[in-house]
Amino acid sequence: MKLTFILPAIGKKKGQKYIGTWKMEPLTIAVLKRLTPPDIETELYDDRIELIDYDTQTDLVCITVETYTAKRSYKIAARFRERGIPVVMGGYHVTLCPEEAERYCDSVMVGNAETVWRQMLSDVKNGCLKKRYTGETAEYDVRPDRSIFAGKKYLPVSLVETGRGCIHQCDFCSISQFYCHRYHARRHELILEDLRNTQYDYTFLVDDNLVADHRNAMRLFEEITPLHKRWAGQGTLSMAKNEKLLKAMRKSGCEVILIGFESLNKENLQQMNKSFNYALGERNELVKRIHDAGIGIYATFVFGYDNDDERTVEDAMEFAKKHNFYTAAFNHLLPFPNTALYRRLREEKRLIYDKWWLQKGYHYGELAFHPKKITAEKLSQLCRDARKEFSAPKTVLSRGFASLHRSSPLLWWLFWGMNLRIGGEIDQKMHIPIGENLDELPK
Numbered sequence: 001m002k003l004t005f006i007l008p009a010i011g012k013k014k015g016q017k018y019i020g021t022w023k024m025e026p027l028t029i030a031v032l033k034r035l036t037p038p039d040i041e042t043e044l045y046d047d048r049i050e051l052i053d054y055d056t057q058t059d060l061v062c063i064t065v066e067t068y069t070a071k072r073s074y075k076i077a078a079r080f081r082e083r084g085i086p087v088v089m090g091g092y093h094v095t096l097c098p099e100e101a102e103r104y105c106d107s108v109m110v111g112n113a114e115t116v117w118r119q120m121l122s123d124v125k126n127g128c129l130k131k132r133y134t135g136e137t138a139e140y141d142v143r144p145d146r147s148i149f150a151g152k153k154y155l156p157v158s159l160v161e162t163g164r165g166c167i168h169q170c171d172f173c174s175i176s177q178f179y180c181h182r183y184h185a186r187r188h189e190l191i192l193e194d195l196r197n198t199q200y201d202y203t204f205l206v207d208d209n210l211v212a213d214h215r216n217a218m219r220l221f222e223e224i225t226p227l228h229k230r231w232a233g234q235g236t237l238s239m240a241k242n243e244k245l246l247k248a249m250r251k252s253g254c255e256v257i258l259i260g261f262e263s264l265n266k267e268n269l270q271q272m273n274k275s276f277n278y279a280l281g282e283r284n285e286l287v288k289r290i291h292d293a294g295i296g297i298y299a300t301f302v303f304g305y306d307n308d309d310e311r312t313v314e315d316a317m318e319f320a321k322k323h324n325f326y327t328a329a330f331n332h333l334l335p336f337p338n339t340a341l342y343r344r345l346r347e348e349k350r351l352i353y354d355k356w357w358l359q360k361g362y363h364y365g366e367l368a369f370h371p372k373k374i375t376a377e378k379l380s381q382l383c384r385d386a387r388k389e390f391s392a393p394k395t396v397l398s399r400g401f402a403s404l405h406r407s408s409p410l411l412w413w414l415f416w417g418m419n420l421r422i423g424g425e426i427d428q429k430m431h432i433p434i435g436e437n438l439d440e441l442p443k
């Protein structure tokens with residue numbers, strides 16, 4: 001039996017083979033590869049970096065679906081199903097809207113695949129594939145098998161999973177929704193084993209909120225320290241309240257942390273249910289503490305809440321420049337299916353597209369709803385301009401030299417590559433037609 005994994009791109013412009021943007025190893029596929037019995041042959045097509053061979057001889061196609069890639073996933077599935085090859089789909093989007101995905105494939109995997117993967121493969125072998133498999137959320141103590149990535153060019157950064165989910169309930173967050181607002185820590189011995197076996201010098205700890213449980217995070221950082229690793233991860237501003245944690249984090253090799261500031265506006269933070277960011281008190285002081293600990297910040301902001309206008313985007317830009325963040329993202333809000341945000345905007349009749357992810361002609365950078373104080377077009381433009389401004393050579397130069405003292409030489413070099421590249425790619429990415437260019441979506 002042969003199994004073909006596919007990771008779809010978000011879409012491609014006419015005649016475009018690859019998308020020039022960050023391509024990290026798709027860790028989920030390495031986990032599924034580990035769970036696949038060795039007598040099953042496997043192959044991977046990463047649509048972001050290579051062309052899919054639709055004539056490949058295979059017995060089963062497995063597609064990992066995100067909301068951004070849903071339309072393209074459904075089109076890819078249709079090409080294989082035309083040949084009578086069964087297609088199984090899993091991933092965040094499938095869990096958030098299984099009924100939709102079921103229309104375009106033979107079977108869906110809801111939740112985490114680990115506990116049902118082998119059963120599904122065995123059912124395929126026995127000709128009794130079910131329409132739906134539902135996996136347990138907390139079971140994922142599996143070491144990834146990266147041999148599936150052989151011969152593919154990814155960013156030279158090792159990805160290691162430390163936990164899944166988050167305790168917070170930000171209204172736009174599909175991750176929190178997926179894990180029902182709970183955090184599931186991974187067993188430390190497995191994390192350490194993965195870290196000992198990393199291929200590259202730099203590691204990204206794939207966890208949406210690494211510091212969701214301070215005690216667990218503290219223990220983990222102490223255990224990582226003797227491995228002499230350098231790593232980046234994602235956390236919340238609250239970690240700066242705990243100076244011991246911050247110190248342990250830096251000592252364990254943390255050099256950059258992604259923090260979702262989202263907004264500087266109190267009412268916006270309340271509306272998105274992230275008022276803990278505001279309640280933490282003096283934001284500037286907390287940022288200073290993280291920087292003083294020797295950790296750089298990748299700051300993210302989101303715009304489109306009811307108090308947003310041109311001024312709030314300018315304020316965020318001023319704040320980001322003032323603190324010389326390692327890098328920053330200025331995103332417009334996007335209502336992901338089944339989130340509290342999506343439900344609210346639909347009730348308020350403010351969605352421009354009911355299902356933007358399936359909408360014909362919808363492109364990256366476009367708003368899918370009407371903001372209150374500004375037009376959708378204007379906000380899209382402001383976000384694009386803010387990204388462009390923050391990654392303009394002049395701004396990058398001044399940030400680079402201002403943050404030199406807290407960067408290792410490797411991180412410093414990465415800084416230039418990353419920031420200048422982001423600047424060059426913004427317009428390229430802005431107009432990618434979501435889901436295109438493939439055949440029409442099957443009815």
Ligand code: SF4
Nearest residue numbers: 166168170173176208
């Ligand atoms: S803190 Fe981050 S991961 Fe947690 S719910 Fe909010 S946006 Fe999602």
